[in-house]
Amino acid sequence: xxxxxxxxxxxxxxxxxxxxxxxxxxxxxxxMPVGTQGSVKAVSPEDLTDAGATIILANxxxxxxxxxxxxxxxxxxxxxxxxxxxxxxxxxxxxxxxSLAKLREISERGVVFRSHLDGSKHLIGPEEAMDIQEALxxxxxxxxxxxxxxxxxxxxxxxxxxxTSLWARRCMDRRKRGDQALFGIVQGGMYRDLREKxxxxxxxxxxxxxxxxxxSVGEDAETRQRVMDEVMGFLPAAAPVYLMGVGKPEDIxxxxxxxxxxxxxxxxxxxxxxxxxxxxxxxxxxxxxCYAEDERPVEENCxxxxxxxxxxxxxxxxxxxxxxLAYRLNTIHNISYxxxxxxxxxxxxxxxxxxxxxxxFYELKRNGMD
Amino acid sequence: xxxxxxxxxxxxxxxxxxxxxxxxxxxxxxxMPVGTQGSVKAVSPEDLTDAGATIILANxxxxxxxxxxxxxxxxxxxxxxxxxxxxxxxxxxxxxxxSLAKLREISERGVVFRSHLDGSKHLIGPEEAMDIQEALxxxxxxxxxxxxxxxxxxxxxxxxxxxTSLWARRCMDRRKRGDQALFGIVQGGMYRDLREKxxxxxxxxxxxxxxxxxxSVGEDAETRQRVMDEVMGFLPAAAPVYLMGVGKPEDIxxxxxxxxxxxxxxxxxxxxxxxxxxxxxxxxxxxxxCYAEDERPVEENCxxxxxxxxxxxxxxxxxxxxxxLAYRLNTIHNISYxxxxxxxxxxxxxxxxxxxxxxxFYELKRNGMD
Numbered sequence: 001x002x003x004x005x006x007x008x009x010x011x012x013x014x015x016x017x018x019x020x021x022x023x024x025x026x027x028x029x030x031x032m033p034v035g036t037q038g039s040v041k042a043v044s045p046e047d048l049t050d051a052g053a054t055i056i057l058a059n060x061x062x063x064x065x066x067x068x069x070x071x072x073x074x075x076x077x078x079x080x081x082x083x084x085x086x087x088x089x090x091x092x093x094x095x096x097x098x099s100l101a102k103l104r105e106i107s108e109r110g111v112v113f114r115s116h117l118d119g120s121k122h123l124i125g126p127e128e129a130m131d132i133q134e135a136l137x138x139x140x141x142x143x144x145x146x147x148x149x150x151x152x153x154x155x156x157x158x159x160x161x162x163x164t165s166l167w168a169r170r171c172m173d174r175r176k177r178g179d180q181a182l183f184g185i186v187q188g189g190m191y192r193d194l195r196e197k198x199x200x201x202x203x204x205x206x207x208x209x210x211x212x213x214x215x216s217v218g219e220d221a222e223t224r225q226r227v228m229d230e231v232m233g234f235l236p237a238a239a240p241v242y243l244m245g246v247g248k249p250e251d252i253x254x255x256x257x258x259x260x261x262x263x264x265x266x267x268x269x270x271x272x273x274x275x276x277x278x279x280x281x282x283x284x285x286x287x288x289x290c291y292a293e294d295e296r297p298v299e300e301n302c303x304x305x306x307x308x309x310x311x312x313x314x315x316x317x318x319x320x321x322x323x324x325l326a327y328r329l330n331t332i333h334n335i336s337y338x339x340x341x342x343x344x345x346x347x348x349x350x351x352x353x354x355x356x357x358x359x360x361f362y363e364l365k366r367n368g369m370d
Numbered sequence: 371x372x373x374x375x376x377x378x379x380x381x382x383x384x385x386x387x388x389x390x391x392x393x394x395x396x397x398x399x400x401x402m403p404v405g406t407q408g409s410v411k412a413v414s415p416e417d418l419t420d421a422g423a424t425i426i427l428a429n430x431x432x433x434x435x436x437x438x439x440x441x442x443x444x445x446x447x448x449x450x451x452x453x454x455x456x457x458x459x460x461x462x463x464x465x466x467x468x469s470l471a472k473l474r475e476i477s478e479r480g481v482v483f484r485s486h487l488d489g490s491k492h493l494i495g496p497e498e499a500m501d502i503q504e505a506l507x508x509x510x511x512x513x514x515x516x517x518x519x520x521x522x523x524x525x526x527x528x529x530x531x532x533x534t535s536l537w538a539r540r541c542m543d544r545r546k547r548g549d550q551a552l553f554g555i556v557q558g559g560m561y562r563d564l565r566e567k568x569x570x571x572x573x574x575x576x577x578x579x580x581x582x583x584x585x586s587v588g589e590d591a592e593t594r595q596r597v598m599d600e601v602m603g604f605l606p607a608a609a610p611v612y613l614m615g616v617g618k619p620e621d622i623x624x625x626x627x628x629x630x631x632x633x634x635x636x637x638x639x640x641x642x643x644x645x646x647x648x649x650x651x652x653x654x655x656x657x658x659x660c661y662a663e664d665e666r667p668v669e670e671n672c673x674x675x676x677x678x679x680x681x682x683x684x685x686x687x688x689x690x691x692x693x694x695l696a697y698r699l700n701t702i703h704n705i706s707y708x709x710x711x712x713x714x715x716x717x718x719x720x721x722x723x724x725x726x727x728x729x730x731f732y733e734l735k736r737n738g739m740d
Contacts, residue, residue: 038687042694067687071663075683083679293441309453313445317408317437324412327694 001140001181001208003240009354013232013259016349019240021087021139022179023079024054028240028261029345031252031338032057032089034269037066038082041269042327043335045084050305051332052339055087057264060132061096064124065115069135077137090138092129094145106146108166126170134177142211143171145185150217157189165201172205181208183242189214190223192230199234209240216245228258249278249341253361256345257354268334273327275319278337281368286330291316304336371510371551371578373610379724383602383629386719389610391457391509392549393449394424398610398631399715401622401708402427402459404639407436408452411639412697413705415454420675421702422709425457427634430502431466434494435485439505447507460508462499464515476516478536496540504547512581513541515555520587527559535571542575551578553612559584560593562600569604579610582630586615598628619648619711623731626715627724638704643697645689648707651738656700661686674706
């Protein structure tokens with residue numbers, strides 16, 4: 001993997017860049033739709049490409065449990081299995097082990113847990129996380145970390161930082177494939193000195209990129225932005241930075257302003273399946289009766305497949321009738337919205353216009369709320 | 371609407387033809403995927419076209435209840451509402467009133483029933499069925515009929531034939547639009563003389579096409595074929611014949627052999643959503659463990675999007691994980707299978723080769739069952 005910063009905004013840390021992967025060049029800042037179980041829910045690979053996605057995230061925990069990482073390896077790896085020729089980033093499985101699995105026991109060795117699917121017992125530690133991710137064959141893989149809950153006291157977070165550094169080293173030692181980039185994850189909760197300690201230790205190991213973990217876990221936006229500001233100062237300017245699990249459009253704008261390059265979140269896809277559609281002037285809920293005869297597309301200036309071909313009235317009907325097509329059309333629009341947001345930010349940065357972009361972004365949002 | 375017979379098979383009544391509609395020319399024999407609620411479940415209009423569909427069926431009963439026929443009319447008609455530029459046939463609503471609605475009261479005026487959605491009370495008679503279908507704007511609309519259950523005694527079926535003829539006349543009298551073809555429906559249960567009576571009365575009214583109703587209601591294949599043989603003899607050779615609600619691939623082959631031109635059935639779409647996939651050698655259930663690592667497409671010689679891009683192993687995984695994409699990919703294959711079956715029959719008829727086609731069709735099926 002290569003990363004090159006191509007432009008820097010005036011007056012803030014926002015920047016554009018290009019990540020070269022074995023499956024294409026990724027322009028950053030970039031949003032990665034989430035393909036939890038080897039499919040970005042409700043859409044096809046062609047839908048993703050048409051919506052502007054160049055890289056997706058897949059969940060190691062889910063694929064490890066079903067259909068199994070070795071099965072995917074035997075079938076030629078995840079790209080081939082799911083027919084996606086763009087880039088893939090896999091998380092390490094850590095986050096889902098903490099959030100979905102049962103009976104977790106954490107030790108230096110790793111985490112023993114029971115599957116949320118069938119209760120079967122498993123161990124994933126840094127070595128297993130690397131082996132699984134190498135079997136899946138993503139272009140970018142993540143170190144296995146321990147993500148402290150929020151709130152968590154200083155001692156808990158300190159231990160989590162220590163374990164995360166220990167595991168990061170073991171991930172690096174275990175690494176066998178040269179064609180996969182490996183990103184280290186910075187933990188440290190909301191404690192400045194622990195973030196500095198974690199970043200220092202992780203950066204010293206010289207990963208291909210760095211992720212901000214342990215955010216978007218329940219803290220308020222102000223705290224998140226303060227922590228981001230701090231951590232960004234501890235990271236090398238030459239490496240890509242990935243803010244895990246974030247977030248709302250405005251959270252992404254604020255993170256791009258602070259220099260973050262990569263994002264993932266289930267928000268566009270999950271909201272789509274609940275009928276919530278993103279527009280520049282805010283979210284609309286397609287269930288609302290006011291859309292029953294609304295001939296307009298979801299968003300006037302959107303060039304996605306959904307907006308080019310279907311009215312709000314039809315989308316409302318599909319959703320009310322629980323037609324499967326509703327989930328696909330809604331998802332296509334929301335992913336397009338996110339990808340277009342990123343593309344507009346990249347253009348604004350290149351045009352030395354990012355401040356203006358931000359003003360307009362918030363202005364439209366405010367007007368929409370009226 | 372125009373219908374032209376283009377070829378006739380030697381030794382049986384199978385024939386090819388072309389139906390000209392305001393939304394394209396339909397080569398017959400043709401299969402019409404079912405788009406119950408203004409969407410062929412799980413697929414888009416482009417998927418349908420790619421799978422080979424040129425005409426779909428939409429259900430008047432469902433669209434009348436939700437989102438409402440007048441709403442669809444105000445939004446430019448069903449083609450525009452659902453973004454489908456191919457042809458559409460709407461049923462009259464009768465069949466669903468009998469099978470889905472509650473508290474039905476049948477009189478000469480029509481049927482009073484309660485909605486299966488919210489229990490609200492409605493009346494649909496021949497006049498309402500025509501008005502609704504004209505509001506929806508399909509290329510081909512159907513008369514409102516009474517479909518006798520099976521088994522039903524002679525007197526019941528006699529009354530149903532009388533009512534069906536009365537209603538057919540009133541449908542024709544109500545007709546306002548000149549751009550929609552109107553098909554009459556022949557009832558008569560399994561009674562030869564009642565079929566003859568019904569066909570005689572319906573044909574005398576000179577509809578644009580004729581449908582065989584009251585079949586595929588529980589009778590065995592032999593009885594169905596006997597009734598078909600009889601009724602086909604009562605119908606004019608110059609009009610298209612539509613066998614409603616049929617059916618399995620072998621049922622369709624047998625009906626084509628007897629001269630039927632048009633078919634609809636939920637089988638390919640519903641089975642797809644249950645993981646049952648059609649192939650020349652029989653149905654496969656994608657859930658089966660034997661497909662877990664099967665790299666082959668569903669069907670080796672199938673050129674559908676699903677078979678061109680995905681393995682059985684991936685389709686099994688999607689289905690087991692209940693991923694929405696599973697329903698779309700399975701549906702695309704099954705509709706492609708049905709459309710290709712029709713296309714192969716058309717070619718065989720044109721090549722004076724239909725008998726050979728049938729032999730091969732059954733031979734492959736038998737081998738697959740071994």
